[in-house]
Amino acid sequence: MGIPNAALELDAIDQRMLEALARNARSSLKELAEVAGLSSPSAAERLRRLEERGVIAAFTVDIALEAIGYPLQAIVRIRPLPGQLHVVERIIQETPEFIECDKVTGDDCFIGRLVVRSMGELDGILDKIAERAETNTSMVKATPVKRRLPPLSR
The missing domain is CATH 3.30.70.920 (Lrp/AsnC effector binding domain/regulation of amino acid metabolism (RAM) domain)
Incomplete structure (x- = not known):
């Protein structure tokens, strides 16, 4: 589980990345970096922190x-x-x-x-x-x- 107050700590960049992943969990780091206005390494670090905090619990597929x-x-x-x-x-x-x-x-x-x-x-x-x-x-x-x-x- 993540930190109970993890949602309070989401900034605009985290929010944009999460929204992009919700639309397409297969988004590349390059795509996430563009959406977030970051470099690919910075986007990767943000993504890693979101996973460590338990904000992102899994990457899934939506099956028809x-x-x-x-x-x-x-x-x-x-x-x-x-x-x-x-x-x-x-x-x-x-x-x-x-x-x-x-x-x-x-x-x-x-x-x-x-x-x-x-x-x-x-x-x-x-x-x-x-x-x-x-x-x-x-x-x-x-x-x-x-x-x-x-x-x-x-």
Whole structure:
């Protein structure tokens, strides 16, 4: 993890570099240096410091799920039955179709995002959980806001 106040320490150069990387995590050092108004070695040093501080946790790829055969996504709220919390958590972790899951407060314990090839596949996955938890499923029609950076300046 990074320093809790790391966001407070982001200057305009750090912000420009992070925004450029959010648009394209494969940006070259030369491109980052141009965006930041720095030399390539200076941009490399800034990037290294952002990683060391935990501001940058990973460089990722955004995959078009439909292109690899997953046309359907579902958001599933999961409420484990008494005594089943850890078992349900393990089932979620071991089910690769869960591409994201948060443990939350409130009536539900987990909110997960699933990708599936068909409604039948979704039913099969939910059936594995149904013996140990109540679920409430919503199909994703569109994603008007994809994962993005939070505001970097105050």
